[in-house]
Structures are given as structure tokens and as C-alpha cells.
């Protein structure tokens with residue numbers, strides 16, 4: 340309830356527990372306060388970013404924001420933004436992005452992130468790497484002591500050609516950390532295909548990834564790899580919503 344008040348939203352009732360989706364919405368609405376008319380905006384992907392895109396659409400409709408250009412980080416966000424009437428562009432036309440707002444799967448104490456459990460990590464990294472300010476929005480379940488620390492996947496986008504070979508090489512890179520590499524699949528066990536026509540290999544770690552920069556470099560050196568989901572030193576602000584209120588961390 341305090342988090343809802345902090346973000347200027349109506350609390351459901353003073354005693355009601357906030358759902359995880361309420362917390363995502365609260366963080367998203369707070370981030371949209373950073374948006375100003377005339378900005379080129381990176382529009383993130385996922386259930387948290389979705390609330391931010393909805394809010395931007397609402398403020399545009401109400402005339403409270405003007406002359407916004409959105410650069411979507413996935414086809415899903417593209418379609419959502421289009422349906423809300425948000426004018427869209429791309430990095431070719433707008434190589435400098437004023438502000439990007441996106442969710443994350445993990446946030447460490449240094450504001451490094453794991454992203455891409457929604458599968459959009461490549462376009463997210465391109466857009467968010469081109470922005471002056473990158474505001475990350477999460478509920479407090481996303482906070483970890485070290486990346487890979489949630490026991491969930493660290494995604495790597497790979498080309499389809501001989502993906503098993505690439506997955507085996509990825510697993511071997513991190514064998515000391517008990518890494519297991521698995522192809523991401525859908526409901527019928529079919530491979531998940533990204534917006535770029537690639538596959539995702541999810542890495543699961545038993546221990547710590549170790550030196551993140553070294554891990555990033557090693558992954559990117561493998562020829563079949565397109566990009567990975569570690570976003571190191573990219574976030575400028577992280578907005579965290581929890582039952583006890585909102586926390587804003589700046590780099």
C-alpha cells in the first residue's frame with residue numbers, strides 16, 4: 340500500500356496485500372515520471388515494461404505528453420505501442436535514445452542485470468545501449484546478491500546452425516560453476532524462436548558466474564553466439580517496488 344501511495348496510485352485498501360503485478364505497475368508508473376515531451380524513448384519488453392508502455396500511451400492520449408517517439412525492443416512491444424497510438428521509429432532513424440524503461444530478471448547490488456527471460460535481450464541491449472538514461476523497473480523479487488543467484492536462467496541468443504555445438508561450448512566455459520545449458524522450448528517442446536529468428540540457450544549455474552566481465556567476453560567470443568543477457572554497467576537507475584514502498588537506486 341505504501342508503494343502505491345509513493346507512486347501516486349490508489350492503494351487497493353490500507354490492509355490489502357499488493358500482488359506482484361501491482362508492484363510491477365507501481366515501479367512502471369514511477370519510471371514514467373522521468374519521461375518528458377519531445378523524448379526519444381526506448382520501450383522495454385515484459386510484464387513490467389508493459390505497464391510503462393500503457394502509461395505512456397495514456398499520458399499521450401490525455402495530452403500530458405507530446406512529440407514522443409518510441410523505439411520498441413520487441414515485436415510484442417511494437418504491437419502494443421502501435422495499438423496505443425505511440426509514434427514509433429528505430430535506431431537507424433534515431434541512433435541516440437533519451438531514455439529507456441525496461442524490466443529485468445535479476446538485479447545485483449551494483450545494478451548489473453540479467454535480462455532476456457522474455458527472449459528479447461538482443462534488441463533490448465541494442466536500444467538500451469544507445470540510451471542516455473536507462474531506468475530499470477522491478478519488484479523486489481528480482482534482487483539478487485550475485486547474477487545467476489536466483490537459480491533461474493541466464494539466456495544466450497545463438498544462431499540456429501549447430502546450436503547443440505554452441506550450447507556444449509557454453510556449458511564447457513562454465514563447468515567449474517556447475518553450468519547446465521538448455522535450449523529454450525515452448526509448450527510443445529518446439530524451440531523458442533526470437534524476433535531475430537535465432538534460438539535461446541539458457542544457462543543455469545550452481546555457483547557464482549565469477550568475474551562478470553570475463554564471462555561476458557568469453558561468451559561473446561564463441562562464433563555461434565549473437566548476444567547474452569548480462570547487462571553490465573548499463574542501468575543508470577533502478578526502481579524497486581516492494582510491500583514497504585519504493586526504492587530508487589542511482590548509478
Ligand code: 5RP
Pocket residue numbers: 383384385386387388441442443444453454455456457458459460463
Ligand atoms: C525480456 C526481459 C524482461 O525485461 C525481463 O524478462 C523481465 O520481465 P518481467 O517484467 O515480465 O518480469 O528482459 O527479454
